[in-house]
Amino acid sequence: MAQRPLPRPTPETDHFWAGTRDGELRLQKCHACSHVYFPPRPFCPECSSRDVHVFRASGRGTLESYVINHRPHPAWTAPYAIALVKLAEGPRMMSNIVDCPQTPEALVLDMPLEVVFDKQTDEITLPLFRPAGGAP
Amino acid sequence: MTGVAIVGAAETTELGVIPHMSELQLHADAALNAFADAGITARDIDGFATAGFRPTEVAQYLGLKPRWVDGTSVGGCSFMVHVRHAVAAINAGHCSTVLITHGESGKSRVGKAGMAPSPASFGGQFEAPFGVMGPPTMFTVPVLRYMKDYGLTHEQLAMVAVVQRQWAARNPRASFRDLITVDDVLNSRMIAYPFHLLECCLVTDGGGALIVTSAERAKDFPQPPVYIWGTGESSETPIISQMESLTSSRAFRQAGGDAMREAGIRHADVDHLMIYDAFAHLPIYGLEDLGFCAKGEAGAFIWEGNTAPGGRLPTNTNGGGLSYMHSGMYGMYALQESVRQVRGIAPAQVDNVEVALCLGVGGMFGASGCVVFGRQPRG
Ligand SMILES: [Zn+2]
Numbered sequence: 300m301a302q303r304p305l306p307r308p309t310p311e312t313d314h315f316w317a318g319t320r321d322g323e324l325r326l327q328k329c330h331a332c333s334h335v336y337f338p339p340r341p342f343c344p345e346c347s348s349r350d351v352h353v354f355r356a357s358g359r360g361t362l363e364s365y366v367i368n369h370r371p372h373p374a375w376t377a378p379y380a381i382a383l384v385k386l387a388e389g390p391r392m393m394s395n396i397v398d399c400p401q402t403p404e405a406l407v408l409d410m411p412l413e414v415v416f417d418k419q420t421d422e423i424t425l426p427l428f429r430p431a432g433g434a435p
Numbered sequence: 436m437t438g439v440a441i442v443g444a445a446e447t448t449e450l451g452v453i454p455h456m457s458e459l460q461l462h463a464d465a466a467l468n469a470f471a472d473a474g475i476t477a478r479d480i481d482g483f484a485t486a487g488f489r490p491t492e493v494a495q496y497l498g499l500k501p502r503w504v505d506g507t508s509v510g511g512c513s514f515m516v517h518v519r520h521a522v523a524a525i526n527a528g529h530c531s532t533v534l535i536t537h538g539e540s541g542k543s544r545v546g547k548a549g550m551a552p553s554p555a556s557f558g559g560q561f562e563a564p565f566g567v568m569g570p571p572t573m574f575t576v577p578v579l580r581y582m583k584d585y586g587l588t589h590e591q592l593a594m595v596a597v598v599q600r601q602w603a604a605r606n607p608r609a610s611f612r613d614l615i616t617v618d619d620v621l622n623s624r625m626i627a628y629p630f631h632l633l634e635c636c637l638v639t640d641g642g643g644a645l646i647v648t649s650a651e652r653a654k655d656f657p658q659p660p661v662y663i664w665g666t667g668e669s670s671e672t673p674i675i676s677q678m679e680s681l682t683s684s685r686a687f688r689q690a691g692g693d694a695m696r697e698a699g700i701r702h703a704d705v706d707h708l709m710i711y712d713a714f715a716h717l718p719i720y721g722l723e724d725l726g727f728c729a730k731g732e733a734g735a736f737i738w739e740g741n742t743a744p745g746g747r748l749p750t751n752t753n754g755g756g757l758s759y760m761h762s763g764m765y766g767m768y769a770l771q772e773s774v775r776q777v778r779g780i781a782p783a784q785v786d787n788v789e790v791a792l793c794l795g796v797g798g799m800f801g802a803s804g805c806v807v808f809g810r811q812p813r814g
Contacts, residue, residue: 306560307553338561338677364580364681367628368572375566378628382565383676385578393565393576403628408583425564432763 479712510797603754
Protein backbone atom coordinates (compact mmCIF):
# COMPACT_ATOMS: atom_id res chain seq x y z
CA MET A 300 0.00 0.00 0.00
CA ALA A 301 1.38 3.36 -1.03
CA GLN A 302 2.09 6.15 1.43
CA ARG A 303 -0.72 8.65 1.95
CA PRO A 304 -0.12 12.06 0.40
CA LEU A 305 1.55 13.88 3.28
CA PRO A 306 1.37 17.54 4.22
CA ARG A 307 4.30 19.89 3.88
CA PRO A 308 4.15 22.21 6.91
CA THR A 309 4.71 25.92 6.43
CA PRO A 310 5.99 28.41 9.00
CA GLU A 311 2.36 29.26 9.75
CA THR A 312 1.21 25.65 10.27
CA ASP A 313 4.34 24.20 11.89
CA HIS A 314 2.91 24.41 15.41
CA PHE A 315 -0.03 22.22 14.37
CA TRP A 316 2.17 19.44 12.98
CA ALA A 317 4.59 19.74 15.92
CA GLY A 318 1.52 19.27 18.11
CA THR A 319 0.36 16.08 16.42
CA ARG A 320 3.92 14.71 16.71
CA ASP A 321 3.68 15.35 20.45
CA GLY A 322 0.21 13.85 20.75
CA GLU A 323 -1.65 17.16 20.96
CA LEU A 324 -4.36 18.63 18.75
CA ARG A 325 -3.57 22.34 18.65
CA LEU A 326 -5.99 25.08 17.66
CA GLN A 327 -5.70 28.84 17.78
CA LYS A 328 -7.71 31.42 19.64
CA CYS A 329 -7.94 35.19 19.22
CA HIS A 330 -7.31 37.33 22.30
CA ALA A 331 -9.26 40.22 20.81
CA CYS A 332 -12.52 38.46 19.95
CA SER A 333 -12.14 34.94 21.45
CA HIS A 334 -12.71 33.28 18.05
CA VAL A 335 -11.30 29.74 17.86
CA TYR A 336 -10.22 28.75 14.37
CA PHE A 337 -8.59 26.21 12.07
CA PRO A 338 -6.65 25.76 9.73
CA PRO A 339 -3.70 27.59 11.32
CA ARG A 340 -2.61 31.12 10.49
CA PRO A 341 -0.95 33.80 12.64
CA PHE A 342 -3.95 36.13 12.73
CA CYS A 343 -7.66 35.95 13.39
CA PRO A 344 -9.83 35.36 10.28
CA GLU A 345 -12.79 36.81 12.15
CA CYS A 346 -11.40 40.20 13.28
CA SER A 347 -7.93 40.40 11.60
CA SER A 348 -6.12 40.73 14.93
CA ARG A 349 -2.56 39.37 15.09
CA ASP A 350 -2.99 38.85 18.82
CA VAL A 351 -3.68 35.13 18.74
CA HIS A 352 -2.36 32.14 20.64
CA VAL A 353 -2.04 28.39 20.18
CA PHE A 354 -3.72 26.09 22.68
CA ARG A 355 -4.18 22.39 23.19
CA ALA A 356 -7.68 21.34 22.17
CA SER A 357 -9.66 18.63 23.92
CA GLY A 358 -9.45 16.27 20.96
CA ARG A 359 -13.17 15.66 21.23
CA GLY A 360 -15.67 16.25 18.47
CA THR A 361 -18.69 14.89 16.64
CA LEU A 362 -19.21 13.44 13.18
CA GLU A 363 -20.71 16.30 11.17
CA SER A 364 -20.73 14.71 7.70
CA TYR A 365 -18.84 12.26 5.50
CA VAL A 366 -18.70 10.31 2.29
CA ILE A 367 -17.56 6.71 1.85
CA ASN A 368 -15.25 6.56 -1.13
CA HIS A 369 -15.65 3.43 -3.25
CA ARG A 370 -13.08 4.18 -5.93
CA PRO A 371 -9.59 2.69 -5.58
CA HIS A 372 -6.93 4.90 -3.97
CA PRO A 373 -3.30 3.73 -3.93
CA ALA A 374 -2.94 4.39 -0.20
CA TRP A 375 -6.32 3.06 1.05
CA THR A 376 -8.44 -0.01 0.88
CA ALA A 377 -11.84 1.12 -0.42
CA PRO A 378 -14.46 1.66 0.76
CA TYR A 379 -13.23 4.17 3.32
CA ALA A 380 -14.84 7.22 4.86
CA ILE A 381 -13.67 10.81 4.47
CA ALA A 382 -15.19 12.66 7.37
CA LEU A 383 -15.79 16.17 8.60
CA VAL A 384 -15.35 16.39 12.36
CA LYS A 385 -16.93 19.23 14.31
CA LEU A 386 -14.45 19.84 17.11
CA ALA A 387 -15.76 20.58 20.60
CA GLU A 388 -14.06 23.99 20.45
CA GLY A 389 -15.98 24.93 17.26
CA PRO A 390 -13.80 24.51 14.17
CA ARG A 391 -14.39 21.78 11.61
CA MET A 392 -11.66 19.58 10.17
CA MET A 393 -11.42 16.76 7.65
CA SER A 394 -10.14 13.42 8.88
CA ASN A 395 -10.72 9.66 8.80
CA ILE A 396 -12.66 7.57 11.31
CA VAL A 397 -10.72 4.58 12.62
CA ASP A 398 -11.72 1.63 14.84
CA CYS A 399 -15.15 1.72 13.21
CA PRO A 400 -16.68 -0.14 10.25
CA GLN A 401 -16.72 2.12 7.19
CA THR A 402 -20.45 1.75 6.66
CA PRO A 403 -23.46 4.09 6.81
CA GLU A 404 -24.85 1.94 9.64
CA ALA A 405 -21.77 2.34 11.83
CA LEU A 406 -20.98 5.93 10.89
CA VAL A 407 -23.84 7.74 12.55
CA LEU A 408 -23.97 11.51 12.18
CA ASP A 409 -23.33 13.43 15.41
CA MET A 410 -21.68 10.44 17.10
CA PRO A 411 -19.02 11.53 19.60
CA LEU A 412 -15.43 11.14 18.47
CA GLU A 413 -11.99 11.44 19.99
CA VAL A 414 -8.68 12.13 18.33
CA VAL A 415 -5.97 9.52 17.86
CA PHE A 416 -2.54 10.19 16.44
CA ASP A 417 -1.25 8.17 13.52
CA LYS A 418 2.50 8.47 12.95
CA GLN A 419 3.36 8.44 9.24
CA THR A 420 7.00 9.59 9.25
CA ASP A 421 9.38 11.14 11.77
CA GLU A 422 8.01 14.53 10.77
CA ILE A 423 4.34 13.89 10.11
CA THR A 424 1.73 12.46 12.44
CA LEU A 425 -1.89 12.73 11.30
CA PRO A 426 -4.85 13.43 13.58
CA LEU A 427 -7.49 10.74 13.02
CA PHE A 428 -10.66 10.14 15.03
CA ARG A 429 -12.36 7.12 16.57
CA PRO A 430 -15.70 6.66 18.28
CA ALA A 431 -15.39 8.10 21.79
CA GLY A 432 -14.96 5.38 24.39
CA GLY A 433 -13.43 2.94 21.91
CA ALA A 434 -14.83 0.73 19.20
CA PRO A 435 -18.62 0.24 19.23
CA MET B 436 -28.81 53.58 -24.01
CA THR B 437 -26.45 52.07 -21.45
CA GLY B 438 -25.87 48.43 -20.72
CA VAL B 439 -23.97 45.47 -22.05
CA ALA B 440 -25.04 42.46 -24.10
CA ILE B 441 -23.87 39.11 -25.43
CA VAL B 442 -23.57 39.33 -29.23
CA GLY B 443 -21.74 36.10 -29.94
CA ALA B 444 -21.97 32.70 -28.32
CA ALA B 445 -20.85 29.27 -29.41
CA GLU B 446 -19.52 25.97 -28.20
CA THR B 447 -16.88 23.84 -29.89
CA THR B 448 -18.04 22.20 -33.10
CA GLU B 449 -17.86 18.83 -31.37
CA LEU B 450 -18.61 18.00 -27.76
CA GLY B 451 -17.87 14.82 -25.85
CA VAL B 452 -14.70 12.94 -26.78
CA ILE B 453 -12.34 15.04 -28.92
CA PRO B 454 -8.92 13.32 -28.83
CA HIS B 455 -7.73 15.08 -31.99
CA MET B 456 -7.69 18.56 -30.39
CA SER B 457 -5.46 20.01 -27.71
CA GLU B 458 -6.94 22.01 -24.90
CA LEU B 459 -5.59 25.22 -26.45
CA GLN B 460 -7.25 24.41 -29.77
CA LEU B 461 -10.58 23.77 -28.00
CA HIS B 462 -10.42 27.43 -26.82
CA ALA B 463 -9.73 28.50 -30.39
CA ASP B 464 -12.38 26.29 -32.00
CA ALA B 465 -15.03 27.79 -29.72
CA ALA B 466 -13.72 31.32 -30.29
CA LEU B 467 -13.80 30.92 -34.08
CA ASN B 468 -17.37 29.66 -33.86
CA ALA B 469 -18.31 32.64 -31.69
CA PHE B 470 -16.64 35.02 -34.18
CA ALA B 471 -18.76 33.48 -36.96
CA ASP B 472 -21.87 33.79 -34.81
CA ALA B 473 -21.16 37.49 -34.27
CA GLY B 474 -19.92 38.17 -37.79
CA ILE B 475 -16.52 39.43 -36.61
CA THR B 476 -12.88 38.33 -36.45
CA ALA B 477 -10.08 38.53 -33.91
CA ARG B 478 -9.37 42.08 -35.15
CA ASP B 479 -12.63 43.27 -33.64
CA ILE B 480 -11.76 41.99 -30.15
CA ASP B 481 -10.03 44.41 -27.77
CA GLY B 482 -10.68 42.67 -24.47
CA PHE B 483 -10.00 39.06 -23.48
CA ALA B 484 -10.73 36.82 -20.52
CA THR B 485 -10.14 33.15 -19.87
CA ALA B 486 -9.51 30.65 -17.08
CA GLY B 487 -7.54 27.43 -16.93
CA PHE B 488 -5.00 28.72 -19.40
CA ARG B 489 -3.13 31.96 -18.91
CA PRO B 490 -4.85 34.60 -21.03
CA THR B 491 -1.51 35.50 -22.64
CA GLU B 492 -1.27 32.02 -24.17
CA VAL B 493 -4.77 31.93 -25.61
CA ALA B 494 -4.77 35.57 -26.74
CA GLN B 495 -1.54 35.18 -28.69
CA TYR B 496 -2.74 31.87 -30.18
CA LEU B 497 -5.89 33.56 -31.44
CA GLY B 498 -4.04 36.63 -32.72
CA LEU B 499 -5.70 39.02 -30.29
CA LYS B 500 -4.23 42.38 -29.34
CA PRO B 501 -6.22 43.13 -26.20
CA ARG B 502 -6.20 46.42 -24.32
CA TRP B 503 -7.97 44.68 -21.41
CA VAL B 504 -7.16 41.24 -19.98
CA ASP B 505 -8.78 39.22 -17.19
CA GLY B 506 -7.34 35.91 -16.00
CA THR B 507 -9.62 35.44 -13.02
CA SER B 508 -9.54 31.73 -12.32
CA VAL B 509 -11.85 30.62 -9.53
CA GLY B 510 -12.94 27.31 -11.02
CA GLY B 511 -15.95 26.49 -13.16
CA CYS B 512 -17.77 29.75 -12.46
CA SER B 513 -14.84 31.84 -13.71
CA PHE B 514 -16.78 32.61 -16.90
CA MET B 515 -19.72 34.09 -15.02
CA VAL B 516 -17.18 36.24 -13.21
CA HIS B 517 -15.56 37.19 -16.53
CA VAL B 518 -18.95 38.34 -17.82
CA ARG B 519 -19.34 40.52 -14.73
CA HIS B 520 -15.85 41.96 -15.12
CA ALA B 521 -16.42 42.55 -18.84
CA VAL B 522 -19.56 44.55 -18.07
CA ALA B 523 -17.56 46.77 -15.74
CA ALA B 524 -14.71 47.17 -18.21
CA ILE B 525 -17.01 48.08 -21.09
CA ASN B 526 -18.97 50.51 -18.96
CA ALA B 527 -15.70 52.08 -17.81
CA GLY B 528 -14.49 52.47 -21.39
CA HIS B 529 -11.48 50.19 -20.90
CA CYS B 530 -12.43 48.19 -23.97
CA SER B 531 -15.40 47.75 -26.28
CA THR B 532 -15.64 44.10 -27.33
CA VAL B 533 -14.63 41.28 -25.01
CA LEU B 534 -14.02 37.65 -25.92
CA ILE B 535 -14.34 35.05 -23.14
CA THR B 536 -13.10 31.54 -23.92
CA HIS B 537 -13.11 28.13 -22.32
CA GLY B 538 -11.57 24.91 -23.60
CA GLU B 539 -10.91 21.75 -21.66
CA SER B 540 -9.72 18.33 -22.68
CA GLY B 541 -11.28 16.87 -19.56
CA LYS B 542 -11.72 13.36 -20.97
CA SER B 543 -8.94 12.97 -23.52
CA ARG B 544 -6.46 15.16 -21.61
CA VAL B 545 -4.65 16.38 -24.72
CA GLY B 546 -2.31 19.31 -24.03
CA LYS B 547 -3.78 19.71 -20.56
CA ALA B 548 -2.97 22.88 -18.65
CA GLY B 549 -2.92 23.22 -14.91
CA MET B 550 -0.91 21.97 -11.96
CA ALA B 551 -1.37 19.66 -8.99
CA PRO B 552 -2.08 21.36 -5.64
CA SER B 553 1.00 21.86 -3.48
CA PRO B 554 1.38 19.69 -0.37
CA ALA B 555 1.95 22.99 1.45
CA SER B 556 -1.47 24.39 0.48
CA PHE B 557 -4.44 24.09 2.83
CA GLY B 558 -5.73 21.32 0.56
CA GLY B 559 -2.36 19.57 0.61
CA GLN B 560 -2.04 19.76 4.37
CA PHE B 561 -5.57 19.35 5.63
CA GLU B 562 -7.48 17.30 3.03
CA ALA B 563 -5.16 15.25 0.79
CA PRO B 564 -3.79 13.22 3.76
CA PHE B 565 -7.28 11.91 4.44
CA GLY B 566 -7.85 10.21 1.11
CA VAL B 567 -9.75 12.71 -1.01
CA MET B 568 -9.76 11.84 -4.70
CA GLY B 569 -10.99 14.85 -6.58
CA PRO B 570 -14.46 16.38 -6.62
CA PRO B 571 -16.47 13.15 -6.06
CA THR B 572 -14.97 12.89 -2.56
CA MET B 573 -14.93 16.59 -1.66
CA PHE B 574 -17.83 18.39 -3.26
CA THR B 575 -20.06 15.60 -1.96
CA VAL B 576 -19.06 15.57 1.70
CA PRO B 577 -21.60 18.15 2.98
CA VAL B 578 -24.70 16.37 1.71
CA LEU B 579 -25.24 13.84 4.51
CA ARG B 580 -25.44 16.78 6.91
CA TYR B 581 -28.08 18.36 4.67
CA MET B 582 -29.99 15.08 4.46
CA LYS B 583 -30.10 14.69 8.23
CA ASP B 584 -30.95 18.32 8.98
CA TYR B 585 -33.62 18.75 6.30
CA GLY B 586 -34.90 15.23 5.64
CA LEU B 587 -33.75 15.03 2.02
CA THR B 588 -34.09 11.40 0.92
CA HIS B 589 -31.81 9.32 -1.27
CA GLU B 590 -34.70 9.11 -3.73
CA GLN B 591 -35.06 12.90 -3.88
CA LEU B 592 -31.33 13.30 -4.53
CA ALA B 593 -31.56 10.71 -7.30
CA MET B 594 -34.53 12.57 -8.80
CA VAL B 595 -32.25 15.50 -9.68
CA ALA B 596 -30.46 13.25 -12.16
CA VAL B 597 -33.73 11.79 -13.45
CA VAL B 598 -35.17 15.22 -14.24
CA GLN B 599 -32.04 16.45 -15.94
CA ARG B 600 -32.00 13.38 -18.12
CA GLN B 601 -35.53 14.32 -19.21
CA TRP B 602 -34.08 17.57 -20.52
CA ALA B 603 -31.06 15.87 -22.07
CA ALA B 604 -33.35 13.48 -23.96
CA ARG B 605 -34.54 16.53 -25.93
CA ASN B 606 -31.00 17.69 -26.75
CA PRO B 607 -29.19 16.00 -29.66
CA ARG B 608 -25.81 17.27 -28.41
CA ALA B 609 -26.22 15.78 -24.94
CA SER B 610 -23.83 12.97 -24.03
CA PHE B 611 -26.49 10.84 -22.32
CA ARG B 612 -30.05 10.91 -23.69
CA ASP B 613 -31.77 7.72 -22.55
CA LEU B 614 -34.41 8.33 -19.90
CA ILE B 615 -33.61 6.96 -16.43
CA THR B 616 -35.59 6.25 -13.27
CA VAL B 617 -34.87 6.82 -9.60
CA ASP B 618 -34.16 3.10 -9.31
CA ASP B 619 -31.66 3.30 -12.18
CA VAL B 620 -29.83 6.04 -10.30
CA LEU B 621 -29.87 4.22 -6.96
CA ASN B 622 -28.73 1.00 -8.63
CA SER B 623 -25.84 2.64 -10.47
CA ARG B 624 -22.34 2.06 -9.12
CA MET B 625 -21.55 3.67 -5.76
CA ILE B 626 -18.88 6.35 -6.21
CA ALA B 627 -18.75 8.02 -2.79
CA TYR B 628 -21.67 7.19 -0.51
CA PRO B 629 -24.30 8.59 -0.77
CA PHE B 630 -23.44 9.49 -4.38
CA HIS B 631 -23.98 6.97 -7.16
CA LEU B 632 -22.44 7.23 -10.61
CA LEU B 633 -25.53 8.86 -12.13
CA GLU B 634 -25.48 11.56 -9.44
CA CYS B 635 -21.98 12.63 -10.54
CA CYS B 636 -21.14 14.77 -13.56
CA LEU B 637 -19.77 13.51 -16.83
CA VAL B 638 -16.14 13.88 -17.85
CA THR B 639 -15.94 15.12 -21.43
CA ASP B 640 -14.03 17.42 -23.81
CA GLY B 641 -15.25 20.69 -25.18
CA GLY B 642 -15.18 24.45 -25.12
CA GLY B 643 -17.23 27.57 -25.46
CA ALA B 644 -16.86 31.28 -26.12
CA LEU B 645 -18.84 34.46 -25.57
CA ILE B 646 -18.54 37.90 -27.13
CA VAL B 647 -19.64 40.84 -25.02
CA THR B 648 -20.12 44.44 -26.08
CA SER B 649 -22.11 47.54 -25.22
CA ALA B 650 -25.86 47.46 -25.74
CA GLU B 651 -25.41 50.45 -28.03
CA ARG B 652 -23.11 48.53 -30.37
CA ALA B 653 -25.02 45.26 -29.92
CA LYS B 654 -27.75 46.36 -32.33
CA ASP B 655 -25.25 46.23 -35.23
CA PHE B 656 -24.53 42.50 -34.84
CA PRO B 657 -26.42 39.79 -36.74
CA GLN B 658 -27.79 37.93 -33.71
CA PRO B 659 -30.45 39.32 -31.38
CA PRO B 660 -28.56 40.72 -28.37
CA VAL B 661 -28.91 38.94 -25.04
CA TYR B 662 -28.76 41.72 -22.48
CA ILE B 663 -26.94 41.41 -19.17
CA TRP B 664 -29.23 42.73 -16.48
CA GLY B 665 -27.25 41.88 -13.37
CA THR B 666 -24.20 40.02 -12.12
CA GLY B 667 -22.66 38.86 -8.86
CA GLU B 668 -19.61 37.01 -7.62
CA SER B 669 -17.98 35.79 -4.44
CA SER B 670 -15.43 33.36 -3.08
CA GLU B 671 -15.71 31.29 0.06
CA THR B 672 -13.12 28.56 0.67
CA PRO B 673 -10.34 26.55 -0.99
CA ILE B 674 -11.22 23.42 1.04
CA ILE B 675 -14.65 21.90 1.63
CA SER B 676 -14.14 21.54 5.37
CA GLN B 677 -14.13 25.31 5.76
CA MET B 678 -17.53 26.09 4.23
CA GLU B 679 -19.34 28.37 6.66
CA SER B 680 -22.27 25.96 6.71
CA LEU B 681 -22.49 22.47 5.25
CA THR B 682 -26.09 23.06 4.19
CA SER B 683 -25.81 26.39 2.35
CA SER B 684 -23.26 28.17 0.17
CA ARG B 685 -22.42 31.67 1.33
CA ALA B 686 -20.87 32.31 -2.11
CA PHE B 687 -24.15 31.34 -3.82
CA ARG B 688 -26.12 33.68 -1.58
CA GLN B 689 -23.74 36.59 -2.21
CA ALA B 690 -23.40 36.17 -5.97
CA GLY B 691 -27.06 35.31 -6.56
CA GLY B 692 -28.41 38.03 -4.32
CA ASP B 693 -26.22 40.71 -5.88
CA ALA B 694 -27.14 39.64 -9.42
CA MET B 695 -30.88 39.67 -8.70
CA ARG B 696 -30.71 43.02 -6.92
CA GLU B 697 -28.75 44.60 -9.75
CA ALA B 698 -31.18 43.15 -12.31
CA GLY B 699 -34.09 44.48 -10.29
CA ILE B 700 -35.98 41.19 -10.54
CA ARG B 701 -38.04 39.05 -8.22
CA HIS B 702 -38.10 35.26 -8.28
CA ALA B 703 -41.39 35.21 -10.19
CA ASP B 704 -39.72 37.14 -13.04
CA VAL B 705 -37.29 34.30 -13.80
CA ASP B 706 -38.44 32.21 -16.77
CA HIS B 707 -35.41 29.97 -17.07
CA LEU B 708 -32.77 28.85 -14.60
CA MET B 709 -29.34 27.28 -14.85
CA ILE B 710 -27.63 25.99 -11.70
CA TYR B 711 -24.18 24.47 -12.17
CA ASP B 712 -24.68 20.78 -11.38
CA ALA B 713 -21.37 19.04 -10.90
CA PHE B 714 -23.22 16.70 -8.52
CA ALA B 715 -26.90 16.09 -7.81
CA HIS B 716 -27.02 18.18 -4.64
CA LEU B 717 -25.96 21.39 -6.40
CA PRO B 718 -29.39 22.31 -7.80
CA ILE B 719 -30.86 21.72 -4.34
CA TYR B 720 -28.40 24.08 -2.67
CA GLY B 721 -28.73 26.57 -5.55
CA LEU B 722 -32.54 26.72 -5.51
CA GLU B 723 -32.49 27.45 -1.78
CA ASP B 724 -29.53 29.83 -1.71
CA LEU B 725 -31.04 31.84 -4.58
CA GLY B 726 -34.32 31.96 -2.66
CA PHE B 727 -36.50 30.03 -5.13
CA CYS B 728 -37.24 27.52 -2.37
CA ALA B 729 -37.35 27.80 1.41
CA LYS B 730 -34.59 26.01 3.28
CA GLY B 731 -35.06 22.27 3.08
CA GLU B 732 -37.75 22.37 0.39
CA ALA B 733 -35.79 22.13 -2.87
CA GLY B 734 -35.66 18.33 -2.88
CA ALA B 735 -39.46 18.15 -2.84
CA PHE B 736 -39.68 21.02 -5.35
CA ILE B 737 -37.64 19.03 -7.86
CA TRP B 738 -39.42 15.77 -6.97
CA GLU B 739 -42.75 17.39 -7.83
CA GLY B 740 -41.56 18.27 -11.33
CA ASN B 741 -41.23 22.02 -11.00
CA THR B 742 -37.83 22.10 -12.71
CA ALA B 743 -38.66 19.39 -15.30
CA PRO B 744 -39.99 19.84 -18.85
CA GLY B 745 -43.43 21.42 -18.47
CA GLY B 746 -42.63 22.61 -14.94
CA ARG B 747 -42.99 26.18 -13.79
CA LEU B 748 -39.24 26.78 -13.34
CA PRO B 749 -37.39 25.03 -16.19
CA THR B 750 -33.90 24.36 -14.88
CA ASN B 751 -30.72 22.97 -16.47
CA THR B 752 -32.50 22.55 -19.77
CA ASN B 753 -29.42 21.36 -21.68
CA GLY B 754 -29.27 18.29 -19.43
CA GLY B 755 -26.65 19.87 -17.20
CA GLY B 756 -23.29 18.58 -16.08
CA LEU B 757 -25.03 15.33 -15.16
CA SER B 758 -26.18 14.52 -18.71
CA TYR B 759 -25.15 17.19 -21.26
CA MET B 760 -21.41 17.57 -20.82
CA HIS B 761 -18.90 18.46 -18.12
CA SER B 762 -15.35 19.22 -19.14
CA GLY B 763 -14.23 20.29 -15.66
CA MET B 764 -15.13 23.98 -15.73
CA TYR B 765 -18.76 23.62 -16.76
CA GLY B 766 -19.85 27.22 -16.19
CA MET B 767 -19.32 28.18 -19.82
CA TYR B 768 -21.89 25.60 -20.98
CA ALA B 769 -24.46 26.84 -18.48
CA LEU B 770 -23.99 30.36 -19.86
CA GLN B 771 -24.29 29.09 -23.44
CA GLU B 772 -27.62 27.44 -22.61
CA SER B 773 -28.92 30.63 -21.00
CA VAL B 774 -28.01 32.58 -24.15
CA ARG B 775 -29.66 29.98 -26.41
CA GLN B 776 -32.84 30.04 -24.33
CA VAL B 777 -33.07 33.85 -24.40
CA ARG B 778 -32.40 33.86 -28.15
CA GLY B 779 -35.08 31.18 -28.53
CA ILE B 780 -32.88 28.63 -30.30
CA ALA B 781 -32.25 25.99 -27.62
CA PRO B 782 -32.85 22.33 -28.54
CA ALA B 783 -35.26 22.03 -25.59
CA GLN B 784 -36.60 25.55 -25.96
CA VAL B 785 -38.75 26.96 -23.17
CA ASP B 786 -41.60 29.25 -24.27
CA ASN B 787 -41.10 33.02 -23.97
CA VAL B 788 -37.89 33.30 -21.99
CA GLU B 789 -37.65 36.99 -21.13
CA VAL B 790 -35.41 36.59 -18.06
CA ALA B 791 -32.84 33.83 -17.49
CA LEU B 792 -30.67 33.37 -14.41
CA CYS B 793 -27.40 31.43 -14.50
CA LEU B 794 -25.64 30.44 -11.26
CA GLY B 795 -22.14 29.01 -11.29
CA VAL B 796 -19.97 27.33 -8.71
CA GLY B 797 -16.18 27.27 -8.62
CA GLY B 798 -14.00 24.69 -6.95
CA MET B 799 -15.92 22.66 -4.38
CA PHE B 800 -18.35 25.28 -3.05
CA GLY B 801 -15.27 27.49 -3.30
CA ALA B 802 -16.59 30.42 -5.31
CA SER B 803 -19.63 31.56 -7.26
CA GLY B 804 -20.63 33.76 -10.16
CA CYS B 805 -24.12 34.65 -11.28
CA VAL B 806 -25.52 36.37 -14.38
CA VAL B 807 -29.09 37.49 -15.07
CA PHE B 808 -29.90 37.80 -18.78
CA GLY B 809 -32.82 39.55 -20.43
CA ARG B 810 -34.31 39.45 -23.93
CA GLN B 811 -34.91 43.20 -23.79
CA PRO B 812 -32.60 45.97 -22.59
CA ARG B 813 -33.00 46.36 -18.85
CA GLY B 814 -35.84 48.79 -18.18
ZN1 LIG C 1 -10.48 37.83 16.46
